[in-house]
Amino acid sequence: MSLSESDIHRLAYLARIEIDDGAIEAVRDKLQGILGMIDELKAVDTTGVVPMAHAQDVAAPLREDRVTEPDEHAAFQSVAPAVERGLYLVPKVIE
Amino acid sequence: MTALGGTVVELAADLRARRVSSVELTRQALDAIEALDPTLNAFISIEPEHALAAARHADSLLAKGEGGPLTGIPIAHKDILMTAGMRTTCASRMLGEFVAPYDAHVVGALRRAGTVLVGKTNMDEFAMGSSSESSHFGPVCNPWDATRVPGGSSGGSAAAVAARIVAAATGTDTGGSIRQPASLTGITGLKPTYGLCSRYGLVAFASSLDHPGPFAQTAEDCGLLLNVMAGHDPRDATSIDRPREDYTLRLREPRGAKPLSGVRIGLPKEYFGAGSDPEVMASIHRALDQLRSLGATVVDVSLPNVKLAVPVYYVIAPAEASSNLARFDGVRYGHRAANYRDLNDMYCRTRAEGFGDEVKRRILVGTYVLSHGYYDAYYLKAQQVRRLIAEDFARAWRDCGVIAGPTSPTTAFPIGEKSDDPVQMYLNDIFTVAANLTGGPALSIPCGVDGAGLPVGLQLQGDHFSESRLLDIAHRYQQATEWHRRMPPVCAKSTTSSERPREAVR
Numbered sequence: 008m009s010l011s012e013s014d015i016h017r018l019a020y021l022a023r024i025e026i027d028d029g030a031i032e033a034v035r036d037k038l039q040g041i042l043g044m045i046d047e048l049k050a051v052d053t054t055g056v057v058p059m060a061h062a063q064d065v066a067a068p069l070r071e072d073r074v075t076e077p078d079e080h081a082a083f084q085s086v087a088p089a090v091e092r093g094l095y096l097v098p099k100v101i102e
Numbered sequence: 103m104t105a106l107g108g109t110v111v112e113l114a115a116d117l118r119a120r121r122v123s124s125v126e127l128t129r130q131a132l133d134a135i136e137a138l139d140p141t142l143n144a145f146i147s148i149e150p151e152h153a154l155a156a157a158r159h160a161d162s163l164l165a166k167g168e169g170g171p172l173t174g175i176p177i178a179h180k181d182i183l184m185t186a187g188m189r190t191t192c193a194s195r196m197l198g199e200f201v202a203p204y205d206a207h208v209v210g211a212l213r214r215a216g217t218v219l220v221g222k223t224n225m226d227e228f229a230m231g232s233s234s235e236s237s238h239f240g241p242v243c244n245p246w247d248a249t250r251v252p253g254g255s256s257g258g259s260a261a262a263v264a265a266r267i268v269a270a271a272t273g274t275d276t277g278g279s280i281r282q283p284a285s286l287t288g289i290t291g292l293k294p295t296y297g298l299c300s301r302y303g304l305v306a307f308a309s310s311l312d313h314p315g316p317f318a319q320t321a322e323d324c325g326l327l328l329n330v331m332a333g334h335d336p337r338d339a340t341s342i343d344r345p346r347e348d349y350t351l352r353l354r355e356p357r358g359a360k361p362l363s364g365v366r367i368g369l370p371k372e373y374f375g376a377g378s379d380p381e382v383m384a385s386i387h388r389a390l391d392q393l394r395s396l397g398a399t400v401v402d403v404s405l406p407n408v409k410l411a412v413p414v415y416y417v418i419a420p421a422e423a424s425s426n427l428a429r430f431d432g433v434r435y436g437h438r439a440a441n442y443r444d445l446n447d448m449y450c451r452t453r454a455e456g457f458g459d460e461v462k463r464r465i466l467v468g469t470y471v472l473s474h475g476y477y478d479a480y481y482l483k484a485q486q487v488r489r490l491i492a493e494d495f496a497r498a499w500r501d502c503g504v505i506a507g508p509t510s511p512t513t514a515f516p517i518g519e520k521s522d523d524p525v526q527m528y529l530n531d532i533f534t535v536a537a538n539l540t541g542g543p544a545l546s547i548p549c550g551v552d553g554a555g556l557p558v559g560l561q562l563q564g565d566h567f568s569e570s571r572l573l574d575i576a577h578r579y580q581q582a583t584e585w586h587r588r589m590p591p592v593c594a595k596s597t598t599s600s601e602r603p604r605e606a607v608r
Contacts, residue, residue, distance in 0.1 A: 023446070053487060058486050059485050079203070086200060100446070
């Protein structure tokens, strides 16, 4: 699968990682190398094979719907870059 | 007074007999960090005052005859495990100043067992690597040769144990990140069965592949650590709920001259083909001869799809990483860019600044394989091949109780040698990733050296929940050999005389 520069721009947007124009080609080149390696999988016959997402065959464990944890809002928010009145501050979203 | 360099078992005996105190051991560890870490760069954070306070508390328990097998033992934790009140950086600029609000489950369990946390160890950024070169805080150096890598991603923990700064440390293993550094630094490292040790507080890289586990000089020591680290934790939805085991019980059975009678060791022909360093393979074959002399039978097995384990891993792990690392957006914790136009720009610049190149690469690969139009061809396909690999192992367990082979195709390589070519670096994982894909336990023990004196590791893998058997085989091998006792030239030495002679071999 051949990657183009516009593919890299698209991926960078989806991943929300800014990539400088000057760096795009180097990123594209390294990613192409990795895709070349994982493309080996295409040749494998997996007809009828059930995908394995997980090492265990268990379902998500359930518990009673009771409040058991203390309110640690202040402690957890103490590491935030910007807060006001218990809310995380972020820049405006420009529509 | 004991020379630093004792095993956990030996140090615990000295502590109980009051031949040494936990404060003395902790001071020795802190002194060793000061003396050796400028060379090794194995540590990111140390907190001497908290460590000594914990050591004093341990000593007060020991003075009353209380405490358990790990009380008073200095330990280091990989910096991907949350340690309450202490910086937890994952070796990334993204979390460079982040102070963890809570302990990881395994950290808390080891604290309650009386271990003394001396510091957080250096690693590949967000556990993505096989050399510990991608850390924001600089590469870790191998105590056997400081121009070489210690392996990764848990290279700092491995170097700290290899250099005898601490007798035990924790690591995490997503594609081999405990076993491969253990192999390259000449120590013992165990990846337990998936779900045996809780991932609560382990900063997630790939949630279906991450495993916390122990490093130590011996299998017996790893068993003692596993006894504390394992166990059901309701805070981790993937934590297995099963009866607790003492992983050291079997090791104490007296067995005579052929302790491995009845053990069938499978050798996958796919692990013994061309491509590995001949000196590595020579040590592996000598180790297998040793295991035969201890009574084991060696049989050929085949894992036809295991050659696909690396591409499968490098689809699944980046995919899960792209999801797990989406939380690092500058909003609630961690790095936030100083300049941005709007919210989206803040995300994009924060993540561009906060992540190193390998982390970004893996996020982009993961984004690609999960994106519209490619999901079926890559991610779903990889999950299907994962099932084929798991089925190969399930078939192999009908013919043998343990699978053996090299942990790594090479010994420690020079810093910088592979860091320009991601695929070359990924091939270091060729023997280790399968156990992460299947979830089965696996460990690495030192079994020899190459012509330059660099350690070689033997990997033993077992079926789910066979840790006891694996540790037993490793233990019996270690009782009959001396490879695990070799210490590197860059090594912590006590300033007082030792009751146990130790060789620093080169």
